Amino acid sequence: MPTPQHQGIHKRSLLRNDVYESIRDAIVDGTFAPGERLRDPELEAWLGVSRTPIREALLRLERAGLIIAQPGRATIVAPFNPESTLSAQQVVAAMHELAARLAVPDLKNAALESMTAANAKFAAALKNDDVDAALAADDEFHAVFLDACGNDMIPTVLDSALPVVRRVERQRFSSHAARHSVTAHAGIIALAASRDADGAALRTRENWLSLGRSADSKAPGS
Template identity: 70%
Template sequence: MPTPSIQGVHKRSLLRDDVYQSLRDAIVDGTFAPGERLKDTELEQWLGVSRTPIREALLRLERAGLAIAVPGRATIVAPFDLASTISAQQVVAAMHELAARLAVPFLTAERLAAMEEANARFAMALKDQDVDAALLADDAFHDVFAAHCGNTVLPEVLEQSTPVLRRVERVHFASFAARTSVSQHAEIIRFARDGDAEGAARASRDNWLSLRYTLPYRGTLTEPL
């Protein structure tokens, strides 16, 4: 797919994180297809920034498993890789399990209400088949635990490991099977409201591991997720 024709999406004053997020999202939503070459000059025109934040973003994408640098040639969009996706899923599930365990004892009524509101938006987005809105609502739901768990390293690990799962999440949230996540979220909230940190932790882990039903060729795996 060609580079989007709209130019100057970002002003130069915006942070390099915005450049990274734009490139990440373009890879995840298929604007840039697997194997496609990411050309600095075209990206500069599209995003309206200099080469430095572009190169920094591409390095972050490479670390996240969404891009591959071919020495002396170019950076290309990484193809889907089952092994790395499963590895990322295991890490992300474990981090959200830990976040729930740490955060539940400190949750306020306001934070629980935020989770309920996010889950309601999530359910509506799935009903409307709005994958982008579903992703945002799902992030808002899980971010409550991550933001209030008291572990400052945990969000950094999630930032590193979650992007490679976005392709699978987009497919999952576009399917009818995603409706089960609404009830899984409700169960997490119930455990949290009861002060059951272990129950919320297990339910959070299982919610993320449910993505395995969207992974292709899962029947060839030698070990269960």
Template identity: 80%
Template sequence: MPTPPPQGIHKRSLLRNDVYDSIRDAIVNGTFAPGERLRDPELEAWLGVSRTPIREALLRLERAGLIIAQPGRATIVAPLDAASTVNAQQVVAAMHELAARLAVPLLSEQDLAAMTAANVRFAAAIKKNDADAASAADDQFHAVLVGACGNDMVPTMLDQAMPLLRRVERQRFSSHDAQHSVSAHADIIKLATAGDADGAALATRANWLALGIQAVAEETTA
């Protein structure tokens, strides 16, 4: 797919993180397809920023496994890889398990209400096969636990591993196959409300490992 036309998305004063987020999201949602070449001038025109924040963003994306830099040749979107995706899933599951175990004793009624509301939005998005809305609601659900856990390393690790996983995960969120996650979220809320940190942690881990990512990844890369 060609680079999107200029939209004035970013002002020159925009933080580097926002440039990174925009390119990352375009890779995750398929706007930039696996194997597609990323050209600095086209990215500059699209995002409305100079080359420096774009090169910094591309370095971060390379570390995250989303692009491949070929010195003196080209920068391309990394092909989907089943093994790397499963590795990312395992890291994400472990980090969310830890977040839940640490967060549950600290959750407020407002936190639990936010998780419940996010799951309602998630269920509605799955029913409509709306992968983008489902991903956003799922992020909002788990962000409550990550935000409350008090361990700054958890979001750092998730920021590294989640983009690689999200490329395949969003395919699950565009079908009714992800309906089981609605029930899994409800179970996590129930356990958290009861103050069962270990139970909520294990349920959270199981939720991430039950997405069938390996099957989807292998089918996609076949």
């Protein structure tokens, strides 16, 4: 068949993703506070793009539960909501549990070494009260299972649910409540090293579900 005549579709797709990720990250890290109004002209000036990719990004963020669109009135950053956070957390925990169960049987020693190195970075970041570094190291740790699991649908599902969890997780990582995750990570590594897929999967699930118990009293507005 002839080559399609549409041009620049990949560039446009990347632009949409960049805009979405910029606004999403600003919500997750607290740059845009819960309840804050998001105005198109201000977002256009900040991001240097037209209104179209911004509106597309806001629709995605609304579906993810990070903003609330009030037709004819305003678009605001969604307040912290225990119910929606719990729902997202359950999805994230289930996806990471599945990734662990799929990845562990054939996990390479190099992957285990990567997890150990990531957990060391995680522990150091928590000790230094560096929330951004702690989140990055936590992502690096869990990404080992995601990369090795062979299921491309898992990251797609996480892309929608994880940002909601990340907002609360930032609160947890800025307190001493996250210190036990270092030990939890070490337990996951030990189970993976022994090729205990079910044990590693269940421990991974528990690690993600523990966020809700430690963050309930720490979320802003609670």
